[in-house]
Amino acid sequence: MQPTNQPADAGGARAAGAARSGTGAGTRAGTATAGPARSAEAAAEQSSALVLHVNGTAYELTLDHRTTVLDVLREHLGLTGAKKGCDHGQCGACTVLVDGRRANSCLMLAVAQDGRHITTIEGLAHGERLHPLQEAFVERDALQCGYCTPGQICSAVGVLQEAADGFPSHVTPADAPQGGPVPLTVEEIRERMSGNLCRCGAYPRIVEAVHDVSTDQGVAS
């Protein structure tokens, strides 16, 4: 969407799998045509054919325009890792990565994400090898009920990339040097993770887990 807002390896990296169509329930393989309505008359249609690349697999779907990305994942593709906590952008439980950047999937209409690459918690591990953040959450016991955890981990993946790309936060000092990665202090992690609520209050361990990984990757301080 925003060229200025993409990591060097935006999406794509994990989308190596061969395109598969007609997998999840609700897909209609073969009926998918080129993108959405091209005229206002055609736009009177209430559903569109579209493609979503999820965890490296391309899904051709025909969806009612009201369908959010979160509902596609959970109800159509059987990927129930992303959770519906509030459905209003307020809790972060539905966080996924869209073209490499974290977003609240509950407020995204699937039709508007046509062609994009989405990574969910199910797509982070490589086979049996967990993502370093998954490892760190286990290691630090950074959860209680676990409901917020998939969103926390996807959000943390986004945080590490944003810091590496030099995105400032509300607590980054105004006179901090620009251009390089932002060191992820504990204060930075707390601020950057504030869009993810945890009803169990596992925050201290979550911050430790993110800090462990950022230290390993050399963006902590």
Place this chain on the structure above:
Amino acid sequence: MKPFGYLRATSVEEAVRAAEGRPGARFLGGGTNLVDLMKLGVERPGLLIDVTRLPLDHIEELPDGGLRIGAMVSNSALAAAAPVRERYAVLSQAVLSGASGQLRNTATTGGNLLQRTRCLYFQDVSKPCNKREPGTGCPAREGIHRDLAVLGHSPHCVATQPSDMAVALAALDATVHLHGPDGDRSVPVTEFHRLPGDHPEQDTVIRPGELITAVQLPPADRGARSRYRKARDRASFAFALASVAAVLDVRDGVVRRAALAFGGLAHRPWRARAAEEVLRDAPATEDTFARAAEAELAAAEPLRDNGFKVPLARNLAVAVLTELAAPPARG
């Protein structure tokens, strides 16, 4: 949610043409406010015109030294852009004080300016609300209004404009560029949002079918320093109770130029002209800053439960101006 049509616009012309004569059409930016309001039943569009893939996602340096920010630039990209951080720090800080990382990645500059009030009655379709349904009344005036306006409200509506970004843009004398059925026009940000008056259903002066194409910043005052400060109920991820955007240029202990705007206090970002009047050519002291803030806030008419906002805004303004007047630690 009511079913709706969807059109992905590939040009500004196409987007505006599709909206023309269709009062039920809405432009879709990041959708972080619009989709939320559609779920609540507050917005019931018949057609969404997706403008996120329009080529309006760049920040451009202008020959005069100003900046032109495309309407589709994400809030994250805006806050991170080097020229914004270097020359318009108040804007980067304001954007970063709003919402969450996830939301800022998705939200657009145009959508941020047009986000609707967070008044609880506006968001609850089972309640009356003049802004949502003109003529039904304003339950907030006697009801829950702790977060609502202390300045410029009317008997018909006491809502606040929630955007942090807009407060910084007001202090920076930014201009909104619009393209509509009648062509292009520009409106200063300070005149873009309205006071509620008799027509609280109109948040801004935007006309039906008009698209925000860009926001333009005038050249930065190189001698000035700027800062945004926001008071809220929790340390992060909450709307402003009160906020201040300030640009201050002090030479030899005297205020050469000051621009001040308040957020969280009114139906629009509140440019504090009376305060600026007091500041102009006055000694840059805490006493001057207090007199300036008080001159502006003398017009406040707090409601039963939001009187705390007046001293809060005063203290924020004094603190920010005092900090800006102090010699910079570095650079």
